[in-house]
Amino acid sequence: MAVAGAMLAAAVAATAGPVQAAAPNIIVNGGFEDGLAGWFTNNGNATDGATLSPTTDAYAGASAVLVTDRKTTGSGPMQDLSGKVQAGKTYAITARVKYENPNSPATKQFFATMHYGGSTYTNVGTVTVARGQWGLIQGTFTIPAGQSVTTARLFFETPWTSNPASAPDTHLMDFKVDDVSVSEFVPSTTIEALGKNPGEGNPLISHKFGADGNAFVHDGRVYIYMTNDTQEYKPGPNGVSPTNTYGGINTITVISSDDLMNWVDHGEIPVAGPNGIARYANNSWAPAMESKVVDGKEKFFLYFANNGGGSGVIVGDSPVGPWHDERGNLLITSATPGASDGKNWLFDPGVFVDDDGQGYLVFGGGGDDGSRSAENTNHPKSTRVIKLGDDMISTKGSAEVIDAPLVFEAGHLFKRDGKYYYSYSSNFGFGGTIDPNGPPTGAIAYLMADSPMGPWTPETYKGIIFRNPGTYFGAGGNNHQSVFKLDGQYYFTYHAQTLNSRITGGATQGFRSPHLAKLDFNADGTIKEVKGDYKGVEQIRNLDPYRVIEAETIAWQQGIATKKVDGGSEEFGAQAPNLVVHDIDNGDWTSLAKVDFGENGATGVTAKVRPLVAGGKIEIRLDGRTSPVVATIPVDAPLGEWTKLTAKLDGVKGVHDVYFTYAGPEGADLFEIDSWSFAANPSSSPKVKLTVTASSRCIGTSAYVAVTAVNAGDAPATVTLNTPFGTKTVTDVAPGKQAYQSFNTRAAQVDAGTVTVTGTATIGGKQVTTSYDAAYTAATCR
Numbered sequence: 037m038a039v040a041g042a043m044l045a046a047a048v049a050a051t052a053g054p055v056q057a058a059a060p061n062i063i064v065n066g067g068f069e070d071g072l073a074g075w076f077t078n079n080g081n082a083t084d085g086a087t088l089s090p091t092t093d094a095y096a097g098a099s100a101v102l103v104t105d106r107k108t109t110g111s112g113p114m115q116d117l118s119g120k121v122q123a124g125k126t127y128a129i130t131a132r133v134k135y136e137n138p139n140s141p142a143t144k145q146f147f148a149t150m151h152y153g154g155s156t157y158t159n160v161g162t163v164t165v166a167r168g169q170w171g172l173i174q175g176t177f178t179i180p181a182g183q184s185v186t187t188a189r190l191f192f193e194t195p196w197t198s199n200p201a202s203a204p205d206t207h208l209m210d211f212k213v214d215d216v217s218v219s220e221f222v223p224s225t226t227i228e229a230l231g232k233n234p235g236e237g238n239p240l241i242s243h244k245f246g247a248d249g250n251a252f253v254h255d256g257r258v259y260i261y262m263t264n265d266t267q268e269y270k271p272g273p274n275g276v277s278p279t280n281t282y283g284g285i286n287t288i289t290v291i292s293s294d295d296l297m298n299w300v301d302h303g304e305i306p307v308a309g310p311n312g313i314a315r316y317a318n319n320s321w322a323p324a325m326e327s328k329v330v331d332g333k334e335k336f337f338l339y340f341a342n343n344g345g346g347s348g349v350i351v352g353d354s355p356v357g358p359w360h361d362e363r364g365n366l367l368i369t370s371a372t373p374g375a376s377d378g379k380n381w382l383f384d385p386g387v388f389v390d391d392d393g394q395g396y397l398v399f400g401g402g403g404d405d406g407s408r409s410a411e412n413t414n415h416p417k418s419t420r421v422i423k424l425g426d427d428m429i430s431t432k433g434s435a436e437v438i439d440a441p442l443v444f445e446a447g448h449l450f451k452r453d454g455k456y457y458y459s460y461s462s463n464f465g466f467g468g469t470i471d472p473n474g475p476p477t478g479a480i481a482y483l484m485a486d487s488p489m490g491p492w493t494p495e496t497y498k499g500i501i502f503r504n505p506g507t508y509f510g511a512g513g514n515n516h517q518s519v520f521k522l523d524g525q526y527y528f529t530y531h532a533q534t535l536n537s538r539i540t541g542g543a544t545q546g547f548r549s550p551h552l553a554k555l556d557f558n559a560d561g562t563i564k565e566v567k568g569d570y571k572g573v574e575q576i577r578n579l580d581p582y583r584v585i586e587a588e589t590i591a592w593q594q595g596i597a598t599k600k601v602d603g604g605s606e607e608f609g610a611q612a613p614n615l616v617v618h619d620i621d622n623g624d625w626t627s628l629a630k631v632d633f634g635e636n637g638a639t640g641v642t643a644k645v646r647p648l649v650a651g652g653k654i655e656i657r658l659d660g661r662t663s664p665v666v667a668t669i670p671v672d673a674p675l676g677e678w679t680k681l682t683a684k685l686d687g688v689k690g691v692h693d694v695y696f697t698y699a700g701p702e703g704a705d706l707f708e709i710d711s712w713s714f715a716a717n718p719s720s721s722p723k724v725k726l727t728v729t730a731s732s733r734c735i736g737t738s739a740y741v742a743v744t745a746v747n748a749g750d751a752p753a754t755v756t757l758n759t760p761f762g763t764k765t766v767t768d769v770a771p772g773k774q775a776y777q778s779f780n781t782r783a784a785q786v787d788a789g790t791v792t793v794t795g796t797a798t799i800g801g802k803q804v805t806t807s808y809d810a811a812y813t814a815a816t817c818r
């Protein structure tokens with residue numbers, strides 16, 4: 037895992053994150069701190085020869101190795117790795133080299149080379165280094181699957197030449213080696229790059245991917261169900277994954293938020309495949325969610341595409357499960373009346389329940405008949421709408437054709453102000469001339485009608501909602517959308533390969549991330565086109581810290597991953613899945629946006645953590661990940677056990693972004709975090725409640741400052757009015773009554789200023805004094 041991070045850092049230095057812990061070093065005495073133990077001179081050829089000796093001129097530690105008296109270019113320090121490395125495995129290598137001969141070239145190339153016996157030599161790492169400086173050999177290599185490793189030796193050398201003795205300063209110079217390491221490359225899917233910039237809303241999450249987001253609002257939260265692209269994400273030693281084929285995807289990722297900035301990771305629903313809820317299905321793409329009360333119980337229906345061949349549904353007890361298979365087979369197949377024309381795909385279910393409780397499913401796509409005709413391109417008629425049974429897991433009647441211009445996939449049905457909207461993704465061209473009156477290719481377009489069943493004719497086409505993501509983000513590709521309403525505002529979900537491109541520094545391999553945008557309408561109900569961006573939408577409410585907050589609630593982060601653990605969620609209930617944050621290295625961090633600590637502030641922060649190594653700590657910072665530390669939780673507790681650790685907070689009030697930055701031994705997996713909670717300052721000390729006003733005025737040519745203090749509390753108070761022009765005390769001001777005085781400034785003019793009013797009362801058996809300031813304006817009297 038370390039190596040993935042290291043390679044990534046090398047590839048995209050600007051965005052790469054901290055490096056993950058390394059597998060053990062296979063090299064013995066790689067730092068030459070034990071002299072020459074484990075090392076000898078390469079002896080692969082009879083002519084090879086050199087002298088190794090320890091030197092105190094080390095890159096690290098107290099010593100390195102010096103190679104002198106080299107007979108061949110291959111003459112250098114060697115270590116025997118026979119039996120320690122395996123064919124077919126990938127290894128990471130690092131080493132430092134240096135040469136100083138003033139008669140040598142200004143720069144020189146060095147190799148790390150594996151000699152597998154016989155004449156099989158393979159360069160596994162290289163660096164061109166400037167004379168007098170330590171250079172870094174860093175790379176990965178895979179031992180070929182058929183390679184015998186009964187002989188496997190690693191050595192350092194300069195480039196081969198037939199007659200090196202003709203120019204010994206160029207080819208046979210002395211050199212030094214230090215800090216040699218070879219460790220197995222362990223693939224990791226942890227994303228170490230910064231994928232979502234602090235302050236921005238898109239992509240919604242940056243520690244995993246998620247495509248085809250379908251939004252579902254329940255009890256003031258929006259849940260987003262997504263095709264789990266992360267299942268296909270397998271970055272190699274260079275940090276880049278092979279292209280997403282979708283073929284291995286059989287789970288659905290769920291996130292939720294009630295503020296649209298802090299997203300809770302609810303993990304993955306095992307939908308299809310041998311371990312899935314719907315074992316009859318192979319894949320779970322493009323989910324769609326609705327709920328309905330059936331037989332007096334609210335049920336949650338999650339529809340999914342079993343690749344292109346059909347669509348299924350599983351049933352949940354809540355938006356996050358538990359999940360059941362109530363049907364036993366696919367809901368939409370070629371046997372569904374009206375569904376198939378023999379060439380369309382039966383995927384991409386979109387579900388809608390009307391106000392009368394009647395459910396509808398739109399589905400379908402594709403439909404290229406190979407004719408390359410304009411008719412087939414612009415009107416493939418490959419998508420459908422069908423009524424759902426009252427149980428939501430059956431269909432009623434026959435599917436009706438939706439004739440959406442240039443339709444391809446991603447159908448979605450919603451209702452607003454009595455109008456029904458069918459939105460969809462347009463195709464990328466089937467070879468015929470594309471009708472300029474329809475949408476552009478690869479865009480999200482829509483139809484409007486007066487009924488969920490349409491009829492959805494080309495005449496109902498109203499335009500586009502969203503152009504291809506390539507318009508805004510460089511990387512294009514397919515798209516998929518949904519529309520939801522939260523707190524009176526409509527929103528639009530789409531996806532883009534933004535995290536993918538940030539990981540690689542530009543290139544994409546089909547890994548998609550969820551985005552949000554506001555969706556606004558014209559007076560006639562048509563939709564204003566949405567623009568893609570990284571900013572996303574505004575956070576719609578502050579986060580309340582005085583409760584359990586799952587640690588998998590994240591606004592922005594770098595370097596962490598999440599995983600499901602046994603047991604339910606403290607925040608979402610015993611039936612809800614619980615995740616923890618893991619793969620936490622020194623330098624990784626997570627954050628919460630706009631946390632409202634209130635006027636009285638917080639007195640402490642508690643983390644439920646599982647220490648994995650001694651010496652880890654959690655630092656709490658406000659409003660930036662490099663801001664001053666306001667509290668530190670030392671993660672000192674028995675290793676491997678869940679425990680709650682607390683740090684005091686002092687003076688943290690008001691609204692702040694909270695950053696948790698993680699520190700500890702370099703190269704170690706530090707700890708896992710399950711949840712956070714903050715403690716509120718228990719009592720603001722009681723206060724004498726006064727409503728204080730001050731004003732200036734003229735009486736004749738004299739300026740006066742008038743002060744009024746109304747007792748807004750429940751107890752009689754003694755009130756003192758302090759001004760630059762005098763003081764007045766009124767005792768026993770009853771609740772609702774006031775103390776008043778107009779102070780003569782004895783001048784014709786008064787500057788703006790402030791009065792101070794103190795109230796003293798007995799509250800809860802204690803004498804309490806509270807002060808208030810009030811400003812008055814300037815006055816000039818003449």
Ligand SMILES: [Ca+2]
Nearest residue numbers: 067096097099
């Ligand atoms: Ca050393």
Ligand SMILES: [Ca+2]
Nearest residue numbers: 595596619621
């Ligand atoms: Ca990490």
Ligand SMILES: [Ca+2]
Nearest residue numbers: 586587615710
């Ligand atoms: Ca948790």
